Amino acid sequence: MPLEGALTATHAALEGAARVLASAFADPLRALAEPEKRVFWPHLLASALLVSVLWARGSRRRSLLETIASPRLWLHRSARADYLLFVVRGVLRLTLFAPFALAAVPLAARLAARCTASLGASPVAGVSHTFALVAFTLTLFVVEDLSRFLFHLATHRVGWLWELHQVHHSAEVLTPFTLYRVHPVEGLLNRLRGTLTTALVAGLFAWLFPGKVRGLEILGVDALGFLWSFAGSNLRHSHAWISYGPRVERWLLSPAQHQVHHSVEARHHDRNFGTALALWDRLFGTLYVPQGRERITVGLPGAPVGGGLVALVFAPLGRALRRLAPWSPRGLAGSDAASVGSAAE
Numbered sequence: 001m002p003l004e005g006a007l008t009a010t011h012a013a014l015e016g017a018a019r020v021l022a023s024a025f026a027d028p029l030r031a032l033a034e035p036e037k038r039v040f041w042p043h044l045l046a047s048a049l050l051v052s053v054l055w056a057r058g059s060r061r062r063s064l065l066e067t068i069a070s071p072r073l074w075l076h077r078s079a080r081a082d083y084l085l086f087v088v089r090g091v092l093r094l095t096l097f098a099p100f101a102l103a104a105v106p107l108a109a110r111l112a113a114r115c116t117a118s119l120g121a122s123p124v125a126g127v128s129h130t131f132a133l134v135a136f137t138l139t140l141f142v143v144e145d146l147s148r149f150l151f152h153l154a155t156h157r158v159g160w161l162w163e164l165h166q167v168h169h170s171a172e173v174l175t176p177f178t179l180y181r182v183h184p185v186e187g188l189l190n191r192l193r194g195t196l197t198t199a200l201v202a203g204l205f206a207w208l209f210p211g212k213v214r215g216l217e218i219l220g221v222d223a224l225g226f227l228w229s230f231a232g233s234n235l236r237h238s239h240a241w242i243s244y245g246p247r248v249e250r251w252l253l254s255p256a257q258h259q260v261h262h263s264v265e266a267r268h269h270d271r272n273f274g275t276a277l278a279l280w281d282r283l284f285g286t287l288y289v290p291q292g293r294e295r296i297t298v299g300l301p302g303a304p305v306g307g308g309l310v311a312l313v314f315a316p317l318g319r320a321l322r323r324l325a326p327w328s329p330r331g332l333a334g335s336d337a338a339s340v341g342s343a344a345e
Helices: 002-033 041-057 064-069 077-094 104-119 129-157 159-169 176-180 184-208 223-230 233-237 255-261 279-284 309-324
Strands: none
Touching: 002 041, 041 064, 041 176, 041 223, 041 233, 077 176, 077 184, 077 309, 104 184, 129 159, 129 184, 129 223, 129 279, 159 184, 159 309, 176 233, 184 309, 223 233, 233 255
């Protein structure tokens, strides 16, 4: 019967929607068990161990438990906003943003085929698997790091992107979950950046070294990225001052340098945009190397610290759209607030 069929179809559609929403809300929690995520639980454990070592070597003015798990930090209104955006981004990624997702593998395959059609067979196809493995791993790491730097720099230099990026910059306390304190639209753009970067490098290497394109992996993910996370990159978003020293910090960005990037101090504004390599900041004149322990106050005066979806999602999006509007007097010009401070990815 038509009515019975319609009811059955409606029931099936509601069940499907419920499954999608349930999966979307569970997605952020799955990040704790996914090795490619910064908040993979062994990475968090490694960060806690590093903080414990710092505590043991320091003044011990607070207990170890208070140092690692202080409610004043983890339950701060800014931290609660981090958790909210962590969940919202997971829900949006599996619902509204799913149609915009791109897969790196088919894009890489197309690029490799285009290179073969235009340039012919690779002149270096006979190199060893080991050479191709190391070359691909290092190249992808460097190019990915450069693309992250350029995207991050753009979020400070392009007015409408800055309106979105201020959400991250407004954090008044730093925890590993501050990494996810990112406006959903900025997160989508950053995800597209990563996909296109991977596809570009993988496609070129698939043409250069056919049948030999794979990277060094640990637990099924990029080895260099995994080791970088395991070595304490979570402490970039923390109040644990870990410096590599001036010599090393001219080449590798330490957690302390990223905390400088979040600082409200004028001397720290628009510094240290990079993720791992300091080379890009050196080339662009934005590198800041601390000469000793610095007291850092983070945040963005006037920006929403806590609040709900209106303050953290809809209001920034509205400001960004107004900047993009052709009738806007500011248009794509850089934000006046862009010189106020810097924020991380």
